[in-house]
Amino acid sequence: MSTPAHVDDASAAPRSRATRTRTLTPRFLAKHLVRFALSLTALLVASFAMIHLIPGDPLRKMLGPTAPKELVERRRHELGLDDSIPLQFVHYVQDVFSGDLGTSFISGQPVTQIVADGLPNTVALASLATLVALLLAIPLGMWGAIRTENGRNQGTESAFGALTGAAVAVPEYLYALVLVIVFALTLGWLPPAGLTGPASYILPVIALAVGPAAMIARVARVETLRELGSDYMRLARAKRLPAGRLYARHLQPNTLTATLTMGGLLLSGLITGSVLVENVFAWPGLGLRTVEAITQKDYPVAQAVILVYGAIVLGVNFVVDVALGALDPKSALTAPTARQES
Known part of the structure; x- marks a missing residue:
């Protein structure tokens, strides 16, 4: 036919x-x-x-x-x-x-003003971290699935699982401390604390993004493997489509549902969970205000x-x-x- x-x-x-x-x-x-x-x-x-x-x-x-x-x-x-x-x-x-x-x-300030001052900085930090995590995780997860499809490249599969698992296990505040010590205090390349310009975002964004990127990459790999075995992908491969068109046009859109859903939940998690990272970097966000309020019984x-x-x-x-x-x-x-x- x-x-x-x-x-x-x-x-x-x-x-x-x-x-x-x-x-x-x-x-x-x-x-x-x-x-x-x-x-x-x-x-x-x-x-x-x-x-x-x-x-x-x-x-x-x-x-x-x-x-x-x-x-x-x-x-x-x-x-x-x-x-x-x-x-x-x-x-x-x-x-x-x-x-x-x-x-x-x-302080006697209206709490609404305190929230309005800190929340935008927290949302900006969490949004950038989510974007970086997704941009790293989706291609990495797809690459891992394509390389290890049908049991191929067992070494790559083991390395992928070990590295992403270790990255997920390390707490975000520990990433923050290491980044400050290495890139701010030792090398002096980046500011160690505060919000003084675009460079101030680099270290806290990395600290927040590494763990979630590894977690999403694992999900993206599983989703990609599932889609690679589906009927529509077998049909697309039977047409001998170029690899770029095969993966970008047919595979990627159908692997994004679970990954982007997780990314949306990740954004809210980073907004609410960035308290320790904000305190390490003295970030003028809501997380810093939270710790101050608790310690001062405000x-x-x-x-x-x-x-x-x-x-x-x-x-x-x-x-x-x-x-x-x-x-x-x-x-x-x-x-x-x-x-x-x-």
Whole structure:
């Protein structure tokens, strides 16, 4: 039987454009919006409860054990902490949605301003680290799969697994310390701390990106091996397509779903997990503010940081879920919807 000269994208790839479009139904979006709303409610309750679960009196800890009782009570009334718990929660939710996260116990600054000053630097650092990790990991994982397909090059497979496994196992703060000692203090090539220009991003981005890049490379290799054994790749190879077109046009798009999904989750993880790296590099981000707030018992700042970090994780997870529904209707998240509509 004769076959066409070129492998058509619709027949070669198992995910058609029509199928992708059908999965993003109002029911699908509503389900994830409800899940997001419930998770956000739980986050608000948890962040509010944080102050009330702290052993002892937070105001007494802030003002000191020798502070006059009248001063403590006056501050308690000013902060609304003498109201009932349900009324405090209502006021807290109203303040959060109006953009009022309270006032720092230590500096007297509005907490909203503290978050606004630190969050962009943290997001910029995490975004660059995620981009670097993806740009390194996807080609590395695909190369590892192509080199070791069908059990070939066992030495390459062993080296790939050992190196990426070791890279994942090393904590990010340890990468940060080594990078500072070698490239900043010993060689003097890069600034050791602070945000003084574009060069300041290099060391913290590397420290944050190495482990995730190794982890994503392992996932990309597994996904690539799975796709290499699929029917559409065998058909594409039967047409004797050039290697560049075979891998770039047909293989890569179908290996990106799980990898990019992991990359999206990685972004939220790096934003919330960069606290230690930010402190090693004295990075003026939210992570540095978090440690300062905890050590100084600045509870409104710590409470706000928990809320902001949680909202970021929930928001990124929601976007990833919706994006995964658009890219891969056969995923576990969208399979029920797809079956009902088929």
